[in-house]
Amino acid sequence: MVRRAVPVVAAGMAAVALALTACGAADDESSSQAATASAGTAASPPAEASGEPIKVGGLASLTGPFPFPDATKAAAAVFEEVNAAGGVDGRPIEYHVEDDKGDPAVATQAARSLIQQQDVVGLVSGASLLECAVNAPFYQQSDTRDVTGIGTSPQCFSTPNIAPVNTGPFAGITVSMYYASEELGHDKVCVIGNQPDGWNDALTAAVDRWSELSGLEPAMVDFGLNSTDDLTPFLLRAVKAGCQALVLEDVDFQTIAAVKAVDTQGIKDIDLLPLTTSYSEQVAEALADSKAINSGAIRLFANSEFEPFTGDSSANDEWRALMEKHGIPLTSTAQGDYIAAKAFIAALETIEGEPTREAVGEALVNLTSFETPMMGVPYAFGPGDAHNPNQASKFVQLKDGEWTVVTPDWIVLPQD
Amino acid sequence: MLQSTVAGLTSGGAYALLGVCAVLMYRMVGVVHFAQAAVATFGTLVAAELFHDGMAIAPAAAIGVAIGAGLSLLLGAVMAIWFAQAPIEVRSTVAIAMLLGLLTVGSRLFGGSPREMPDPYPGAAFRIGDAVVTTSALVVIAFTVALAAGVGLLLARTRFGVLVRAQSERPVTAELLGIRVRALSVAVWTGVGAAATFGVFVVAPTRPSDVTSLSLLILPGLAAALIGLFRHVWVALAGGLAIGLAEGLLTHFGSVSAYRQVIPFAVVLVVLLWSQRREVWDVAR
Numbered sequence: 178m179v180r181r182a183v184p185v186v187a188a189g190m191a192a193v194a195l196a197l198t199a200c201g202a203a204d205d206e207s208s209s210q211a212a213t214a215s216a217g218t219a220a221s222p223p224a225e226a227s228g229e230p231i232k233v234g235g236l237a238s239l240t241g242p243f244p245f246p247d248a249t250k251a252a253a254a255v256f257e258e259v260n261a262a263g264g265v266d267g268r269p270i271e272y273h274v275e276d277d278k279g280d281p282a283v284a285t286q287a288a289r290s291l292i293q294q295q296d297v298v299g300l301v302s303g304a305s306l307l308e309c310a311v312n313a314p315f316y317q318q319s320d321t322r323d324v325t326g327i328g329t330s331p332q333c334f335s336t337p338n339i340a341p342v343n344t345g346p347f348a349g350i351t352v353s354m355y356y357a358s359e360e361l362g363h364d365k366v367c368v369i370g371n372q373p374d375g376w377n378d379a380l381t382a383a384v385d386r387w388s389e390l391s392g393l394e395p396a397m398v399d400f401g402l403n404s405t406d407d408l409t410p411f412l413l414r415a416v417k418a419g420c421q422a423l424v425l426e427d428v429d430f431q432t433i434a435a436v437k438a439v440d441t442q443g444i445k446d447i448d449l450l451p452l453t454t455s456y457s458e459q460v461a462e463a464l465a466d467s468k469a470i471n472s473g474a475i476r477l478f479a480n481s482e483f484e485p486f487t488g489d490s491s492a493n494d495e496w497r498a499l500m501e502k503h504g505i506p507l508t509s510t511a512q513g514d515y516i517a518a519k520a521f522i523a524a525l526e527t528i529e530g531e532p533t534r535e536a537v538g539e540a541l542v543n544l545t546s547f548e549t550p551m552m553g554v555p556y557a558f559g560p561g562d563a564h565n566p567n568q569a570s571k572f573v574q575l576k577d578g579e580w581t582v583v584t585p586d587w588i589v590l591p592q593d
Numbered sequence: 594m595l596q597s598t599v600a601g602l603t604s605g606g607a608y609a610l611l612g613v614c615a616v617l618m619y620r621m622v623g624v625v626h627f628a629q630a631a632v633a634t635f636g637t638l639v640a641a642e643l644f645h646d647g648m649a650i651a652p653a654a655a656i657g658v659a660i661g662a663g664l665s666l667l668l669g670a671v672m673a674i675w676f677a678q679a680p681i682e683v684r685s686t687v688a689i690a691m692l693l694g695l696l697t698v699g700s701r702l703f704g705g706s707p708r709e710m711p712d713p714y715p716g717a718a719f720r721i722g723d724a725v726v727t728t729s730a731l732v733v734i735a736f737t738v739a740l741a742a743g744v745g746l747l748l749a750r751t752r753f754g755v756l757v758r759a760q761s762e763r764p765v766t767a768e769l770l771g772i773r774v775r776a777l778s779v780a781v782w783t784g785v786g787a788a789a790t791f792g793v794f795v796v797a798p799t800r801p802s803d804v805t806s807l808s809l810l811i812l813p814g815l816a817a818a819l820i821g822l823f824r825h826v827w828v829a830l831a832g833g834l835a836i837g838l839a840e841g842l843l844t845h846f847g848s849v850s851a852y853r854q855v856i857p858f859a860v861v862l863v864v865l866l867w868s869q870r871r872e873v874w875d876v877a878r
Contacts, residue, residue, distance in 0.1 A: 186815050246704070405810070411844055413600055414845055431801045433709070437798050440716075442717070457706075459706045
């Protein structure tokens with residue numbers, strides 16, 4: 178009996194591990210439904226503008242193992258407003274959204290369907306962990322440019338045809354470490370995080386960049402975190418290493434687990450700095466009762482890639498009004514999508530004549546400074562082989578279950 | 594070092610419990626139950642939602658455990674009705690399908706947004722030097738020991754136990770003797786489902802609490818069951834604890850830390866080779 182169990186378990190575990198960690202096929206059934214549903218809502222019918230529509234594509238992980246269900250909604254809302262106000266040159270924007278389901282094969286297909294079949298003139302993509310990695314070469318071949326609201330993987334920030342609006346995890350790590358050393362005055366800055374396939378070089382480069390800027394070496398670096406890990410041993414190691422600040426390149430679930438571990442272990446005198454993903458109302462609510470945070474034993478900061486949305490900053494007024502009108506949750510993702518759509522429209526408006534894919538591409542290359550009060554530096558697509566225009570963050574601190582802005586001025590990374 | 598190792602005790606407790614549950618399921622109803630942790634995750638997240646909506650922790654936990662048990666009952670019924678006579682490979686494949694189905698439905702139901710997990714046993718139980726032994730680790734380990742001992746007694750000493758053993762070893766004979774095989778196996782599914790849900794509920798606050806992360810606790814759990822060769826409950830229990838402690842220990846050493854996720858798979862390989870060591874090549878193949 179046992180002899181039969183062993184191979185079954187071995188094969189089964191391999192199958193499960195493959196299905197979940199490699200291709201994320203787990204979500205197939207549900208995601209196709211979600212894709213049609215959200216494509217339905219996203220492709221807004223032209224209201225006021227008539228004339229031949231301008232087709233714009235959007236690609237995001239609306240479902241899948243690391244889903245961003247609200248991605249592209251804010252961009253769709255911007256396009257809807259533009260259409261209601263007469264469109265671009267009287268022509269409405271038709272926004273076609275595809276769900277990559279967190280699956281590389283689907284992402285490949287979706288990009289080809291948008292560009293070759295729908296014949297979109299450009300992309301305003303939302304958050305996805307793999308869209309850039311899978312499609313960057315195809316965008317180059319097809320001369321398509323993508324203004325991504327939320328870029329995640331290294332290829333989003335290192336290829337010629339994609340220019341994300343957000344700071345991203347890599348500049349995010351650098352700016353968080355920079356804030357810890359320069360503003361909080363810590364010498365011993367550490368970083369732990371997840372390392373999806375192919376992220377290693379970019380993560381290391383982000384830490385190295387901080388070393389160059391600050392003249393310091395990190396006291397501990399470990400990018401071997403896994404999404405299913407108990408974070409306790411990592412935190413204990415950081416304490417042993419004498420870390421005064423610990424940057425967490427993680428997801429919100431892990432931040433919550435980390436603070437729970439801090440509470441249980443009685444860890445104190447350390448600043449935790451998770452990245453933007455943890456800057457949300459849900460995290461604030463989940464950590465409202467943390468003894469360690471409320472007693473001041475530790476401090477929790479997060480970088481906000483855009484003007485912090487939890488405050489009542491007037492820089493966000495227009496965005497907030499539009500989100501509330503369309504019932505879209507106020508999140509960093511929604512800010513990124515919003516700015517991406519606005520920047521794309523700004524580029525479209527400079528085009529004289531037919532907005533073909535080539536013309537849009539040229540307009541984006543010429544878009545070297547798009548000012549918005551929601552970002553610390555102007556957005557630029559521009560020429561160049563790599564784009565990471567957003568080099569700024571503000572920092573928020575969690576106090577009594579609420580995020581408070583602690584840097585009224587932007588922390589901008591010095592350019593070398 | 595001791596600190597990091599002891600920190601692995603909470604994980605180890607969870608692995609041990611799931612390992613013990615896996616052995617029980619294999620021995621009593623003949624299935625390698627890949628969906629065990631996913632079922633437990635369902636119950637746990639329902640409890641978390643109820644807690645979030647203002648319910649006290651005890652009733653929320655009770656309802657969560659009931660949901661876990663109920664879901665397990667449904668899956669057990671599916672297995673008993675349609676796959677009763679199927680070979681173990683088929684039944685286990687059905688369990689994998691159940692896991693994938695639950696993950697899909699789970700991420701739809703519970704979504705991608707983080708939530709506060711109710712912590713029934715917060716804080717530290719005691720300290721060994723710098724190392725903190727958490728209350729939840731102790732509770733889970735004690736519960737697993739009680740479960741292993743209780744089921745052992747149940748199987749050996751009660752009429753119910755004898756019936757369960759009969760239906761697991763000779764299902765057809767048992768059925769011909771008038772034993773209600775289906776009802777028995779569904780009862781086992783329900784009981785083990787409830788136990789696993791309780792365990793996952795207790796350790797959930799210390800872990801990333803999304804559907805996938807919690808459901809994947811089954812992988813080290815099954816590795817623990819394998820250490821017990823799917824036969825010895827106590828060895829599986831010890832194996833689960835050992836895997837947890839080893840993970841904690843490896844995290845302490847930066848250079849090998851990245852490889853600790855490999856542990857369950859390495860364990861499977863070793864047991865696979867060990868259990869087949871006397872096989873003649875042609876036969877084993």
